[in-house]
Amino acid sequence: MLFHLFQAFVKVVEALFLIGLIGSALVLVLTTVEDFEVLIARDAPAGEAGLSAEV
Amino acid sequence: MPSPSQPAQQSNRVRIVVATSVMLTFISFWRAAAIVLNDLGSSAFYAGGIAEQAIGKSAPWFILGVMLFSFTVRAVYVESCSMFVRGGVYRVVKEALGGTLAKLSVSALMFDYILTGPISGVSAGQYIAGLINELLFTGFRHGFLPVKIALPENWVAVVFALGVTLYYWWENTKGIEESSDKALRVMQITTVMVVVLLGWSAVTLIARGAHLPPWPLPENLRFSAEALGFLHNRGDLVKMFGLFGILIAFGHSVLAMSGEESLAQVNREIAHPKLKNLKRAALVIAIYSFVFTGGATMLGVMLIPDDVRIAVYKDNLIAGIAMYQAGPLALRILFRIFVVVVGFLMLSGAVNTAIIGSNGVLNRVSEDGVLTDWFRRPHRKYGTSYRIINLVVGLQLFTILVSRGDVYLLGEAYAFGVIWSFTFNSLAMLVLRFKYKGPRGWKVPPNLTIGHVEVPVGLGSVFLVLLATALVNLLTKSVATISGIIFSAVFFAIFLASEKINRRKHAHAEQQMQEHFQLQHAETVERESVGIRPGNVLVTVRDYNALHNLRWALEHTNTTDQDVVVMVARLLGTGSGEYDLSMEQIFSDYEQTLFTRAVSVAESYGKHVSLLVVPARDVWSAIVQTANALQSAAVVAGQSTKMSAEEQAFYLGRAWEAMSPPKRQFVFHVVSPDGSVKTYRIGPHTPTMKSEDVHLVHRLWLDLTRLRGLEKMHHSDIVTLALTRFARDYAGRDRDEILRTLQMEEDRRRGLAPAAALPDGISPPPPTSPRPPAGDEDKSPKPADAEPPSPPLTGP
Numbered sequence: 001m002l003f004h005l006f007q008a009f010v011k012v013v014e015a016l017f018l019i020g021l022i023g024s025a026l027v028l029v030l031t032t033v034e035d036f037e038v039l040i041a042r043d044a045p046a047g048e049a050g051l052s053a054e055v
Numbered sequence: 056m057p058s059p060s061q062p063a064q065q066s067n068r069v070r071i072v073v074a075t076s077v078m079l080t081f082i083s084f085w086r087a088a089a090i091v092l093n094d095l096g097s098s099a100f101y102a103g104g105i106a107e108q109a110i111g112k113s114a115p116w117f118i119l120g121v122m123l124f125s126f127t128v129r130a131v132y133v134e135s136c137s138m139f140v141r142g143g144v145y146r147v148v149k150e151a152l153g154g155t156l157a158k159l160s161v162s163a164l165m166f167d168y169i170l171t172g173p174i175s176g177v178s179a180g181q182y183i184a185g186l187i188n189e190l191l192f193t194g195f196r197h198g199f200l201p202v203k204i205a206l207p208e209n210w211v212a213v214v215f216a217l218g219v220t221l222y223y224w225w226e227n228t229k230g231i232e233e234s235s236d237k238a239l240r241v242m243q244i245t246t247v248m249v250v251v252l253l254g255w256s257a258v259t260l261i262a263r264g265a266h267l268p269p270w271p272l273p274e275n276l277r278f279s280a281e282a283l284g285f286l287h288n289r290g291d292l293v294k295m296f297g298l299f300g301i302l303i304a305f306g307h308s309v310l311a312m313s314g315e316e317s318l319a320q321v322n323r324e325i326a327h328p329k330l331k332n333l334k335r336a337a338l339v340i341a342i343y344s345f346v347f348t349g350g351a352t353m354l355g356v357m358l359i360p361d362d363v364r365i366a367v368y369k370d371n372l373i374a375g376i377a378m379y380q381a382g383p384l385a386l387r388i389l390f391r392i393f394v395v396v397v398g399f400l401m402l403s404g405a406v407n408t409a410i411i412g413s414n415g416v417l418n419r420v421s422e423d424g425v426l427t428d429w430f431r432r433p434h435r436k437y438g439t440s441y442r443i444i445n446l447v448v449g450l451q452l453f454t455i456l457v458s459r460g461d462v463y464l465l466g467e468a469y470a471f472g473v474i475w476s477f478t479f480n481s482l483a484m485l486v487l488r489f490k491y492k493g494p495r496g497w498k499v500p501p502n503l504t505i506g507h508v509e510v511p512v513g514l515g516s517v518f519l520v521l522l523a524t525a526l527v528n529l530l531t532k533s534v535a536t537i538s539g540i541i542f543s544a545v546f547f548a549i550f551l552a553s554e555k556i557n558r559r560k561h562a563h564a565e566q567q568m569q570e571h572f573q574l575q576h577a578e579t580v581e582r583e584s585v586g587i588r589p590g591n592v593l594v595t596v597r598d599y600n601a602l603h604n605l606r607w608a609l610e611h612t613n614t615t616d617q618d619v620v621v622m623v624a625r626l627l628g629t630g631s632g633e634y635d636l637s638m639e640q641i642f643s644d645y646e647q648t649l650f651t652r653a654v655s656v657a658e659s660y661g662k663h664v665s666l667l668v669v670p671a672r673d674v675w676s677a678i679v680q681t682a683n684a685l686q687s688a689a690v691v692a693g694q695s696t697k698m699s700a701e702e703q704a705f706y707l708g709r710a711w712e713a714m715s716p717p718k719r720q721f722v723f724h725v726v727s728p729d730g731s732v733k734t735y736r737i738g739p740h741t742p743t744m745k746s747e748d749v750h751l752v753h754r755l756w757l758d759l760t761r762l763r764g765l766e767k768m769h770h771s772d773i774v775t776l777a778l779t780r781f782a783r784d785y786a787g788r789d790r791d792e793i794l795r796t797l798q799m800e801e802d803r804r805r806g807l808a809p810a811a812a813l814p815d816g817i818s819p820p821p822p823t824s825p826r827p828p829a830g831d832e833d834k835s836p837k838p839a840d841a842e843p844p845s846p847p848l849t850g851p
Contacts, residue, residue, distance in 0.1 A: 014298045017305075017523035023516020027127040030500040030513070035338040038331050 081326035084336040086235040089242040090321050091340050094171070095314030096245060096347055097405040100398050101178040102311035103352030104369040105466035109307040111277030112361070113269045115353040117308035120271070122345040125312035127517045129337040130499045131481050132315065134514070136322040137330055137496030138487070144316065144480050145419060151483035151490060154425075158550045160479035161420055162543035165413060167313065167472025169542075172409035172451040173458060174465040176219045179402035180212030181370035181462060186395045187211070189378070193388065208370070209460030216406075216455045223407045224448040227414065229697060230439045241400050248397045249347050251390065252376065256354045259381040268356040273297040276304055281467070284533035299527070306474070306528040310466055311348050313473040314405075315340075316480075320412070324672070330496045351376065370462045373398065413447040414440060424557045425550045433645065436696050438597050438626075467532050471539030474525045481518040485511060580684040585665050587618040589686035594621050594664075595678055596693070599652040604693040604726040609660040620665045620685060621653045624677040675710035679737070682721050683714065690737075694727035704735040711737050 106114035135147050144164050149157035184206055194200040269275035280287045282303070318337060325332045355364065355372040358379045368375030377391040418440055421431045434441040458465050488498075488511045499513040529536050582589065594608045605621060612619055623646055650666050657664040671677030682690050695703055703725055711718065720738030727733075755773050759765050785793050 010299050013302065013523045013526055016519045017302050018298065020516045020519030020521075020523060023512055024124060024127045024520050026501055027130055027499060027513040027517060028123060031130045032126060032338070032341075034500075035334045038334045039338050041331075 082235050082321075082324050083326055084332040084339070086239055087321045087325050087332070087336040088339040088343070089238040090235055091314065091317040091336070092242055092245075092343055093238045093401060093404045094317045094408050095312070095340060095344050096242075097175055097178075097401045098311050098313050099344070099348035099351050100182065100373060100402060101174065101370065101462050101466060102308070102348060103355050104365075104372045105310065105463050106304075106308045106352070107356070108365060108369055108463050109279055109282035109467075110304040111269075111275065112356055113271050113275045113304075114308065115268050115349070115356050116271035117304050118311050118352040119345070119349040120305060121308045121311045122341075122349045124520065125315055125344065126341045127499075127513075128312060128315050128477060128481075128521075129318065129341050131484055131514065131517055132318045133330075133333055133337055134495070134497055134499050135480065135484055136319055136333055138491065138493065144319070144476050144483075145416065145423075147487070148479050148483040151486040152479075156479065156483075158420075158425060158547055159543065160476060160483075161416060162546040162550070163472050163475035163479065163539070164316070164416060165472075165546055166539050166542045167316075167469065167476055168409050168413040168416065169447060169450050170409075170454065170465060170469040170472060171313070171412070172220055172406045172448075173216060173454040174462065174469050175402040175405035175409065176216030177212045177455060177458060177460050177465060178370065178462050179219065179399050179406075180215030180460065181208055182374055182395045182398045182402075183215060184208040184211035185368070185371040185374050186391060189374075189388070189391065193384070212370075212460040212462075213455055213458075216460075217452060219403050219406050220410075220448060220451050220455065223403075223410050224444060226407070227410050227444050227448075228434060228437060228439055228441050230437050238404070241404060245347075245397050245401060248393060249350075251393075252354070252373070253346075253350060255380050255382075255390070256358060256376065259358060259379075262381050265357060268353065271301065271304070273300040276300050278303065281463075281534070282307055282531065284531040284536070286530055302523060302527050303531050306470070306524045306531060309474050309524055309528070310470040311352075312344070313469065316476060317408070317412075320415075334497075371398075409451070410444065410447055414443050417443045417447070420550065425554050427553045427557055427560075428645070431645070433598075435598070435600070464534060468535045468538050470528060470532060471535035474521065474528055475539070475543075478518070478521040478525045481514065481521050485514055485518050488514060580667065580669060580681050582685045585620060585667055585685060587620055587665050587685065590688040591618040591620055591685060592689045592691060593678070593682050593685060593687040594619060594691045595674075596621055596623060596649060596653060598693075599649045601693055601728065602652060602656050603728050603730070604691050604724075605653060605656050605664075606660075607724075607726045607730065607732065608691040609657060609662050609664075612662070614662040614664075617688075618665060619657075619662065620667055620687070621650070621657075622667045622669060622678075622681055623649060624669050624671045624674045626671060626674060673710070675706045676713070678707060679710045679714050679718075683718050686719060687721055689722045689724060691724045691726060694725055700725035700727070700733040700735075704733075704737070708735075708737055 103114065103118055106118055110117065139146055139150070145157050145161050148160040185208060188205050188208065191200065191204050191206075195203045278300075318333075318340065321336070322329075322333055325336065351373050354376050355368070359368055359372075359375045360379070364372075364375065368378075373394050374391050377394050378387050380387055380390065417426060418431060420426050421428070421440075421443070430442050430446070431440050432442060433439060454465070484499075488509070499511065499517070501512050503510045503512055592608055592612055594605050596602060596605060608619055625646070646668055653664065653666065667681070669677050669681055678690060678692075681687075690707075692703060694700060698706075704723055707723055718738065720736065720740050723735045723737050725733045725735075752770050752773055756768065756770050759773070760768055781793075784790070
């Protein structure tokens with residue numbers, strides 16, 4: 001009984017991990033490309049962006 | 056708004072303006088990245104060795120996998136920081152899941168922070184002990200030593216870790232000055248080491264041939280008994296479930312990304328444009344740690360032979376890499392010494408970060424009423440929250456002794472705090488996607504919109520990986536699970552009990568406070584909100600037993616003409632700086648007592664004072680920013696117990712220089728308990744000219760105006776010409792000669808009157824800071840016609 005419970009737990013955790021890994025790979029690619037563009041882009045002068053704009 | 060001369064006459068209560076925005080100095084994304092990397096990068100020194108002991112030779116692939124996954128964890132932190140500029144675990148979890156889970160998540164975070172110190176200290180000790188033994192062995196082999204001597208590395212590491220922890224305990228008790236310069240410098244040195252390490256290793260691998268570690272497949276995993284935790288009797292299960300084995304191995308490598316949470320701490324200080332710079336910092340951090348931590352672990356397996364890698368270099372893997380490079384032994388030992396120096400700098404820095412971080416988080420929960428005010432009471436002499444520091448350091452010293460220098464044991468336990476604080480944070484962010492309706496600067500992609508519902512695919516995926524890893528770690532990391540649960544439960548119980556006590560106490564205190572004070576909230580400090588006139592006197596106070604500077608200011612000020620503002624800078628530590636505090640949190644029991652005393656002093660002189668509380672990360676920056684915002688003519692501070700008046704003026708002048716324009720000059724008075732006062736001018740000002748200089752200018756003017764065409768010349772024209780020629784000579788060939796002459800003049804001045812420059816008991820300023828950058832002491836006599844006489848406390 002305990003073994004079957006453990007087996008079910010393992011299957012669930014494996015499924016969560018696998019789904020999560022696939023989604024995380026997407027996050028990795030999308031955010032890295034986006035952030036790399038931000039990293040190499042030049043900022044607009046403060047006057048244009050608005051001095052009070054924090055975000 | 057009541058006028059300053061008619062203070063709150065409608066009520067007997069004293070009005071206090073409480074500013075809730077922390078006064079910060081902003082830093083570039085490079086500096087922010089350096090601060091985070093000092094913490095995150097330090098795990099490169101021990102994560103590889105720990106992972107290989109647990110899962111075998113394919114560990115580097117898992118470390119690389121974890122470092123890639125850390126790119127996604129950083130995205131979660133970027134989203135949380137784009138929602139709350141002060142978005143740490145406690146704030147985010149509390150917002151999403153309520154106080155109980157927030158307390159639980161902070162307990163896990165505290166476990167992480169408290170273990171960061173011991174693991175870093177012990178690891179640094181292992182690198183040093185390993186180097187000493189290597190040198191002793193080399194000495195013996197070459198006949199310099201008659202007998203073979205080897206130090207017990209674990210105990211050397213324990214002694215070293217205890218020493219470093221105690222050193223930083225004392226520094227933090229005194230109130231260490233945090234500096235992004237230091238972090239940047241350490242990262243520059245580390246980068247040199249990383250470049251040499253990668254370059255030299257590439258040459259060695261080309262010369263000897265490269266062999267990659269076994270691929271990260273279930274059949275290549277070699278779990279140690281400890282690595283299976285509660286499953287150690289059922290190793291067959293792990294083989295049966297292939298992916299489960301991979302998951303266990305991933306869980307044993309997860310500590311490589313510890314330190315990522317520091318990103319939320321530095322976010323607040325990042326300069327405009329904040330979100331863009333945060334993303335830049337996060338990307339730099341992710342790439343750097345991928346290359347450093349992932350690369351170093353990979354090179355460890357590729358360069359160090361199997362028979363010595365774990366046996367000799369398990370706790371100082373990078374030192375092992377240095378020793379197995381191609382080249383002469385002397386050069387390899389030299390590089391190893393460099394590695395140990397860098398390791399010492401980074402890992403000792405991490406010990407300090409752990410104390411500062413724990414202190415900050417506990418201060419924050421204390422301010423939220425979760426810990427009693429007893430913990431937050433400032434040190435009488437240094438004003439730091441020494442009781443919290445004592446508690447944290449006490450727990451760290453205990454952990455170091457219990458670990459007996461075993462880095463593996465510490466690493467296993469450490470992973471518990473790391474994974475659970477990440478899991479709580481990502482769960483909270485997921486909940487907030489549906490619950491939080493406020494502004495959000497950025498979202499973790501991708502997001503699918505089905506009907507009217509947006510499904511956070513990316514954020515959900517990151518959470519699933521973290522959750523699965525955290526659950527599996529519960530089973531496979533028995534030491535971490537038992538110690539982590541006990542620790543978190545004890546902290547959680549303390550938080551619950553303290554909160555209950557505080558609620559009762561605060562209800563009474565609040566009633567008392569409301570009878571005496573009227574709190575007025577202001578987002579930022581403005582002269583109008585404080586209700587004072589320009590040219591006021593700002594008096595900074597901290598210790599209610601040392602209000603002599605306030606007494607002096609009141610004695611020398613006619614408050615009918617000039618307002619007096621009493622200011623308390625509420626200092627926030629690194630961890631707490633990421634959060635915004637509520638007005639009641641900023642105005643706590645301590646401030647209440649302090650202001651009660653201040654008001655009594657003012658009443659004893661029959662004079663009115665305005666009261667102001669300002670949250671700040673840096674006291675100097677807070678003072679100059681407040682003085683500027685209030686258009687103060689003078690700032691009056693008490694003599695510090697930690698530094699001389701000259702040093703106080705130096706730090707204030709430096710903060711003034713760092714402040715963005717428009718900025719105003721002011722006079723800075725430092726009052727010592729015996730009543731003596733030293734005065735400095737902060738900011739550029741008309742120099743006080745000696746009477747012989749004035750006469751010289753006058754003689755020149757008399758002589759020049761006799762000449763035809765120069766009759767209408769002014770004294771100022773002579774000064775302008777002299778200065779212009781001086782600037783030209785200084786920029787040209789005569790620079791060295793000018794400097795020599797000035798130095799001689801300075802030496803002569805100091806040699807003639809050293810006692811006059813520094814009163815008894817006041818030490819001279821440090822050699823690197825000879826005088827305030829924008830303020831010089833005003834002690835030479837003024838010529839009668841140079842300036843009109845100033846009121847006692849105002850500047851020119």
